[in-house]
C-alpha cells in the first residue's frame with residue numbers, strides 16, 4: 174500500500190540535485206512511500222496518486238536523524254558525579270567503574286529494558302537510525318551479552334571491549350588487550366558490525382588501539398575510534414590508513430591530522446553533548462569543515478559524560494558552540510551520520526532510500542536550532558510507517 178505525504182512546506186532531502194546547497198531543499202513538497210522506501214519525491218503539484226494521503230499542513234520535514242555514536246547498554250546512572258562536577262567539587266575518578274559494576278550485576282531484562290527505553294526516547298526526538306556500543310561489561314560474557322542486547326535494537330552494533338581496562342586488569346592493560354583481541358572478539362563479532370576503541374591517556378595507547386582495530390578487521394568488523402577528546406593523539410593518521418569509518422570526538426587535532434582527515438574517507442564525528450556535560454572545550458567544527466572534512470554529529474549518549482538522547486539538543490550546541498551553520502549541523506546529523514556508518518540508504522530523502530521522515534512543528538529546518546530546547550518533532554516515520562506522533566503515543 175502506498176502513502177502520499179503532502180503539505181510539506183520545506184522538505185530537506187540531502188540530495189543536492191534539488192538545489193539549495195547540500196540540503197537539497199524542495200518547497201511545497203510531497204513524498205510517496207511504499208514497501209518501506211521512498212517511491213517518489215518532488216513538488217506536491219506533480220505527485221502521483223497513492224492508496225492513502227496524509228497532509229502535514231505546511232510543516233517542514235527532514236530525513237530521520239542518524240545517531241552514529243551511543244552507549245545505551247548499561248545499568249544505573251551517575252547523577253551524583255554530574256552534580257559534583259557541576260558544583261566544582263574535586264573530580265573523583267572511577268565513575269565508569271561504577272557503571273561497569275552495576276552493568277555486570279544487572280539482569281538481561283534490566284539492561285534490555287533500559288536500552289529499549291532510551292531508543293524510544295531517541296525516536297521521539299526524531300532519531301531513526303542509531304549505533305549502539307557495548308563497553309560496560311568488560312568480560313567475555315558481559316560484552317557478548319551487551320552486543321546481543323544491542324543487536325535486538327539496531328543493525329549498527331559496535332563491540333567496544335576496549336572502552337577502558339576493567340579493575341582486574343588495571344595493572345596489565347596489555348593482557349586485557351590480548352583478551353579483547355582474542356576470546357572477547359570471538360564472542361562478540363557474531364553480534365557486531367563494528368569494533369571501537371577508546372584511545373586516550375588512562376584508556377588505551379595508540380599501539381594498543383591499532384592492535385584492537387586490526388584484530389577487529391581480521392574478524393570482519395569495520396573500525397571506529399574514540400580519539401583526541403582530552404588531548405592530542407598520535408593515532409589519527411595510522412587509524413585513517415587502517416580505513417576506520419569514523420574518528421569520534423576530534424577536539425585536539427593537529428593541522429596535519431585535519432589535512433589527513435580531509436584527504437581520507439574517514440568521517441570526523443563530533444559529540445558536543447559530551448563537552449556540555451563535562452565542561453570540556455568544544456571541538457572546532459568550522460576548522461574541519463573549511464578544510465573539507467566530512468563531519469557527523471551524534472549524541473554519545475552514555476550515563477557518565479553525555480546523558481542525552483536528543484539530536485536537536487546537539488544541533489543547537491553545534492550551531493552555538495562548534496561554529497556550524499544550521500544547514501551544516503542538520504546535514505551532519507543526518508547524511509553525515511549515515512556516512513559515519515557507511516550507509517547510503519538512510520539520512521536522505523530520495524527514491525529507494527529507507528522511508529525515514531521526521532515532520533517538524535515548524536515551517537523550516539532552521540527552527541530546530543532557532544528554538545533550542547523546544548520539542549518540535551511532531552511525526553516520526555520509520556520505513557514508511559508512523560512510529561511516533563504527538564497524537565499517537
Ligand SMILES: [Zn+2]
Pocket residue numbers: 242244399473475
Ligand atoms: Zn563514546
